[in-house]
Amino acid sequence: MKSIISATGLTKRYQLGKDNFVDALRGASVDVGAGEMVAIMGPSGCGKSTMLHMMGCLDNPDGGQVQLNGRRVDNLGGGAITKLLREEIGFIFQGFNLVPTMSAIDNVAIAAQYAGKSRREANRLAQEALDRVGLADRADHRPNELSGGQQQRVAVARALVNGPSVILGDEPTGNLDSTSSAEVIDMMREINLTTGTTFVLVTHDPDVAEACDRVIHMRDGLVIEETAAIGIWEGAPCGTDAAVAVC
């Protein structure tokens, strides 16, 4: 499988005081293949978020390299990073993901507008993306008028709107009950399988891990183990990889 993200030997040290520091990453390496859906798991504070941020160019490692689509991205300047965030990478965060003063469709459209689309075009794309996550009828609702699961689906739509090759999620189901959680997981898996968009999801949620192709386990700033997951997706049509366990 062609690799889409490859991080090698990432280190990151946070200096807290003069002789007081935290090594968030101590030489972690990850390789994610194009079209894969992988979970990153591990105890709290082991460096999962830090790693995810580096894969998405939100943070620079002290040492090591990150390649995206075969191109080195850990040493890019601000303008190039912004371009990458607009075109190549989508983000989903745990909670408070949306701008509270904007409607669902505006929250999605803004990402397209940042990417240089006209207001009209951005709205059309946003409507399409909301359709995709089954929220076309909630387009004009504000975040506080949506359930937690619906809010996360809007966030998925926003991550999708510019057609990125990778979507990075930091505990996307962290704030959700199991029903909404399952909805969001199914949605991501469906998108992953139908569009080939790569998903990397930091999670504590075993249900998320279960839906992925592979789980990367971290501890103390290192990747310690990788396991193949079952890759269950309840809604998968029989005959696809993801359906093996179901059918």
Added chain:
Amino acid sequence: MSTVRNIFRRRLRAFLTIFGITIGVFALVVMGSMAEKINLLIDGGTRYYSDKVIISDASTSMGAISTTPISVGRIPEIENVPGVARASASVYMLLKKDQGMSMGVPQGIMGTDMRQVGYEKFKLTMAAGRDLAPSDRGKAVVGSDVAKALNAQVGKRIELRGEMFEVVGIYNKTLTAPDNTVTISMADVQALLYAQLPSIIQQQVKPEQLATGITAYPQSGVDPNQLATTIQGTVSGVNANGPKAFTDQFKSATKIFNSIIFGVALISLLVGGLSVVNTMTMSVFERTREIGIRKAIGASHRQIVGQFLIESAMIGFLGGVTGLALGWITSIAVNAVMASSGTVLFLVTPRLALGSLAFAIVLGVGSGFYPSLHAARLKPVLALRYE
């Protein structure tokens, strides 16, 4: 829409900030409209005095309102001075004997010997009725502001210094001195003035010789300032003032007023500006996570700065609009109340209205600049870790 919603996320704070700008702009509009009125007044005065020399008795200090009479008999002497085309005597006195200090031009009564006709360039037009004719006695033509104060209408009678006069006309508004002046015939005003003089002086003068000033009109091509010097040098016992003497006096008055306006603008700039800086800084702080998310989904520095600048410009705009509205309403209300005394204190001109609105917006943008820049520079990771 989203901009306005963002501003009012913290309702009380938004109102207080906008209110701060409102007060500043209100003060600016009120002071400014006063200045605009005075500037127009001065403008009219400057135009009026621009082509003539005003001659008064040497013991009179200065200005059009002289205290010591000058004799009409001095006209031939003045007209003999080379460069003088025509000299015309006039009497000016205050409408009320004990007129206190007033803002702007005091109300007055005026009469001329009509010799200025054909030489005077400052033309008055009629709003109602007719102009004064040389043969009129007991008739008055009234300026527009003083007409309101005296409740004067064509055909009605008004009282001037104890005498009744019939109003035959009302002048159009000039926005300067004639608005506050009642014009009557020379003989009538001479009689009024004579009656006011102390009896010792009454014995020395004849009413028909009385004038308070003589206006000399230069021949074409003659510089009025030069002419004033010539008259001063050749005619004894008079004060001759050219346009420069008046414009100098006006200029210093304008200067004081303009510096007051400038001071008010500066204070509101400081107060309003600081409160916008404070509000925007708080707002950026509270929305740290939102900024992080926006950057993570591809917002550039410029787009973040733009978003916050639009918000602070909107705060300025809202404060500006309400301040302008309040100031305007106040100026209309005060003018209406003062109309009975004939004083028009405020004039809200388009340039003042647009100027103060622009001022408020610039203020908002200017003070939103630093907080916006700060927002744009937030590191996305740090912003995302912020809850």
